[in-house]
Amino acid sequence: MIIVTAALKGGVGKTTTSVYLAALASSNRRTATLVDADPQGSAADWVDNSDDEHLARIEIAEAPTERLLTKALDKVPPEGIGVVDMPPSHERLLNKALERARIVLIPTRIGGVETPRVKAVLDLVPKGTPVGLVICSARTYTRSYAEAMQQYAEEGIPVWGTIPERVSITAGPMGPLAEDGLEAYRKVWRKILAAARS
Known part of the structure; x- marks a missing residue:
């Protein structure tokens, strides 16, 4: 199962989402492959530099080009x-990944230019591929959050999870994965598994 974490904008929580999902995917003695297609290599650095046991069974494949991405995806059993x-703003590479995706996850934030960027990614997802949003660094008590959720509901855009705004969740390699982050992403993981079965 190939899960693509896609967004055309940086700073929306793609790497955090990818690392937490890879950690959940690698639980129960499974091995998950985290394919880091971002030239910055932040996801790979996070896993390599962490001594968090949740990340111990994750295989890393750095794949910042179309050729390397294809090779990395071919190696997933x-x-x-x-x-x-x-990576953000690399539509050609994103299209290459989307061709192979079983599930697509779109991390986003609330407000500003986020909704049009989400729709731009949704337009790229092949028909029939399950896709859901993850609202990252969410301030769930705000009016803008409530309005965005209502808009997504009215437009039939599925939201698979909301990740609360917490410094501990986005701490990266500086600390272990946050328990409340794992709990929030566990709900997203259940949606992914349900979508994969349907």
Whole structure:
């Protein structure tokens, strides 16, 4: 199962989402492959530099080009799980990943230019591929959050999870994965598994 974490904008939580999902995918003695397609290599650095046991069974494949991405995805075994952390603003590479995606996850934030950027990614997702949003660094008590959720509901855009705004969740390699982050992403993981079965 290839899960692509896609967004055309940086700073929306793609790498955080990819790392937490790879950690959840690698639980129960499974091995997950985290394909870091971002030239910055932040996801790979996070896993490599962390001594968090949640990240111990994650295989890393750095794949910042179309050729390397194809090779990395080919190496994910049929019964395996690959989570692809895409770079922002690289539509050609994103399209390459989307061709192979079993599930697409779109991390986003609330407000500003986020909704049009989400729709731009949704337009790229092949028909029939399950896709859901993850609202990252969410301030769930705000009016803008409520309005955005209502708009997504009215437009039939599925929101698979809301990740609360917490410094501990986005701390990266500086600390272990946050328990409340794992809990929030566990809900997203259940939606992914349900979508993969349907």
